[in-house]
Amino acid sequence: MGALQQTRFQVSGMDCASCASKIDTAVRRLPGVSDVAVSVTTQAMTVHHDETTDLPALARKVSGLGYETVVANRVATKPLAQPSTCCGGHAHDDSHHDDHAHGDHDHGRNPAAAKAAAAASPGLHGHDHGPMSGPWWASDKGRLTLLCGGALVAAYAVGHLFPQFASEAFLVALLVGLVPIGRRAIMAALAGTPFSIEMLMTIAAIGAVVIDAGEEAAAVVFLFLVGELLEGVAASRARRSIQALSDLVPKTAFLDDNGATREVPADTLVPGNIIRIRPGDRIPADGDIISGESAIDEAPVTGESVPVRKTVNDAVFAGTVNGEGVLRVTVTAAAADNTIARVVRLVEEAQEAKAPTERFIDRFSRYYTPGVVVVAALVAILPPLLAGGSWSEWVYKGLAILLIGCPCALVISTPAAIAASLSAGARRGLLVKGGAVLEKLGTVDTVAFDKTGTLTEGRPVVTDIIAFTVEKSDVLRLAAALDAGSSHPLALAILARAEADGIAYPAAEASSALGGKGVTGMVGQQKLFFGSPRAASEIAALSAEQSGAIQLLNDDGKTVSVLVIDAQVAGAIAMRDEPRKDARQALAALKAGGIRTVMLTGDNSRVAEAVGRDLGIDVRAELMPEDKQTIVRELKAEGAIVAKVGDGINDAPALAAADIGIAIGGGTDVALETADAAILHGRIADVAALIDLSKRCMANIRQNIAVALGLKAVFLVTTVVGITGLWPAILADTGATVLVTINALRLLRVRA
Structure with missing residues (x-):
């Protein structure tokens, strides 16, 4: 039985969930592929496959859809068996954690593999789905939109000066924007997505030309490109929110080398190196202080507003800022495994996993879009056939309904909110391993805390x-x-x-x-x-x-x-x-929100009861790790939705048994790997913050779905009764998509 391999691709140009869906559908159809996870926010695709998969052909397939594709790396993970699915199953399915091994990210990129893949899938320069890393007008999508807009203005000028050539001028303006859209529609259909927005747009534009509405068709194509451009701008902003975390780590470090200090690239540091950190410098690596004392500003990583005083033997984290003292630090983690890298890695993996709501919307859209096509066809055909209506009038209305029915806003309503929430949480030191966990957090009604190192210092x-x-x-x-x-x-x-x-x-x-x-x-x-x-x-x-x-x-x-x-x-x-200083107030806030709290500890009853009285929390003491796990299961059997918060190896069984496991503080590797979420800086108040993040995310998703479906319902009615036409129809689609995206981006605003 062959080994199941994992290959990670960088896929540039994705800006909405429809892009990810088309890529997912196309890649899953290829021989040897067992699972695919695509993240719009991180511009990454992880493919699980066997040795029969032709990776260059896979890259060409994705590039054919209009996305620049290169291999990031390739890792053999386990014997070929039942494929893991990050998107399904129980929230505690550890296969997701296993499949995303620490070495599978860009930090360990294989240059040779990347070069070979780039040769297999050449960059699509000039293509409208190119990467959008710079200003919008410099991107392929921006240039196409400007070109189409210029052609439309020129067509209006020709139509005004030479009316006899107006139709031809608008047809040329239409083709400037429609040819790339049509090409993407055909490639998506061949790859298994016949009802893409590009296909709907192409059909509507061609139909408009047939009924002599070429001028309006050209304007609609331009508006469609403007909407896509706005989606790209919004998606780029969401990506920058997590990429900004990586930028916290300085590019260079001062290495102590046999008494001399020399500047070296920070990503070359290895555990055991000794580095010197000057006052005001960002710390380039995780490590332990061996000499010096200083106040460390950890706000960039943890959100902690007050600098933390640290001295010999204290740990420091990459990306934090040294205060007034010179420090000598022993490096404890390589660049690929420092605090920032782990945060980014966990967020990337989380954004590749779908929440139940997102999976439902995906399934719904598979039937919704063909249904819209059928409705549009019936509106275009039945009134003329059965009631003697005007063919041009009703075909026009059918084409408008085709555009109104585009599912883009609906499909992006959930992943946009989840991606923004995950990024906002990461910037506060709140890590959530996937949309399913984020969704579940808001339903928690019981929180079980460890004592030592969790409720206490x-x-x-x-x-x-x-x-x-x-x-x-x-x-x-x-x-x-x-x-x-x-x-x-x-x-x-x-x-x-x-x-x-x-x-x-x-x-x-x-x-x-x-x-x-x-x-x-x-x-x-x-x-x-x-x-x-x-x-x-x-x-x-x-x-x-x-x-x-x-x-x-x-x-x-x-x-x-x-x-x-x-x-x-x-x-x-x-x-x-x-x-902990905030424990009493944080527990009171949880209780005020209707959440039950209980302490599960292995400490003796006398000590535990005393701490419990101080904090006002129910206590279960003198427990072995298996006892904690049993109590969590008993609480779940009573119907409670349980979150378990802990920091040690002895908490791992209970963390796994809970509906949501939350590792707190630095924690142990076992606790962090077992947990579904992590609170990096150890504030008990952040348990409530995690739950609040989930509730705000789900409220945002409901708002997005209401906007997406509400606008479509309104314009569907107004189109059928003849009040609105093609222009408002495309505005209903692109406008809803932009509104939904902007609403989701509100979640990026970090609350203190």
Whole structure:
């Protein structure tokens, strides 16, 4: 059994869902092709095929439809079996994630393959579906529109100066625009799409000439080209919204090379390289700080408005901006795998997957367009045959209905809104893996959160310092002396607090750790012990007052360590993994929106209940990973639509079991791969933002469908009763398409 291969193409010139549909239909008909995913926004096509597929012929087939096509790369993925379908099945079908391996994108483009494919599918210079990367008037589509408009103006001039040649002049003006349209219509029909907008346009224009409406036909063709041009401009804007993310990463970096610094291309950096980042520079790669301290502006990547203070051992991300300090950073990810590249990759893959609504519209349009052709034919033929109507009048009305019935606005209503929403979310650090996930998010009524690293910061901090026989500063100073050099999370919390309070601590002598109890040592002539209350009580008796104070702290879910000086209890320090700053407010916002929240944690009940009380959330504690998964399934069995939010490997089973799995923060690779969505910068409020993004997207889709069908219904009636004709008909189509696209682009406006 052969290997199923995946080849990715760059397809320039697509500007609407009809373009993608024609390409999809044509490629699926080729031998050996098992699945196709086409993204208008990213101008990409991913083809799953076996070794029998003729890739140069495939590229020529797409180029024949009017789209410049080159191979981006080719990857063998798995034994040939049941083809994966990104568009169908359950939202958690992992085949989509497997098929889009990290190495399958343009970052690893094969120059030889691209060159060979380019030779097989030469660029269609002068073709009206060329790429639109520059100003609109410099594009092939823009030039064709201007040429057609110029020909139309010239025809009007000839008709005014030489009326006897008016018909011929308008016929020439018509052919300037209609020949490329007709060529695309024929190629689309041969490739399996007979009822394309180009075919409808061609039939209507030829019919108008037959009934001596050539002047109007020429104007309608020009208006059609203007509408297509506007679609291209809008599509280019949507593409730029995600391409702008890639532009955040600088092109060069300053590499430390044996003590010398030299400038190198950023995409040549590999893990282990050490780079120097100057104040004000964008960071060229993901990495860990090895020297220096600075405030990092992460707003370009995460949307976080306040710069984050970072120092040695802290992680930094490509595309963020260094503040005032010089940093030396060890690179941890190659250019193809840095934060920005991963965001772009996930958005590209998401935009290639269709939402249920989009799939329904696609199926509907397959019957809708032939139905419109039938209705138009009946309107043109029946009244003259049955009621003695004028053939020219009713054929004219039939041709107008043919244009009104074009499904472009309807077909683009869903993918335009989804693409804009995915791009807007990515710019805020909200990643959604496909339209199906985006659509489902808006229906969530229950959110299950992990505790450590999700609702909480993931690291303990000092919350209370209690002095019994010495000053609080002395308690902290001596505890820090004993913990100096330790990597234990509790020790790091104490050392961080001492540094924050500006407390200098001496070096402890003869220090040693007592497993499960604490640490002992000498500072000056003082013999010290710092550890658990139970171990401390074995050295010095705790009074009732002291035990009561420690118990109150324990009841709040805090871990308490007791300081003993020369066999006398001197003080205590309480620590806890504190909730994220926005957690309480974010959970309250979810509840206000009618969404139930619950905490699922493996932590002990005392600590979990204390955090739960602080945040006002239901708690299920002391759970194993499989227990979390079971609870999620139980919630679903009760009829709930469940989103699970977590950041660790132990969350992966529950993330997969939930209707929607959301990875939060940096997360682990396992969590990110298992999840359906990701929140890059760890704000709990962004869970509500994801749900809101989904609801706004679905509202936009409903508006788009209403505009697309509403305008067609109005103009259908007015055309039949004789109020409107061909001009308003094409305006009803192109106008609706432009309105729908502009409405979808409103979603690109990022909400804070």
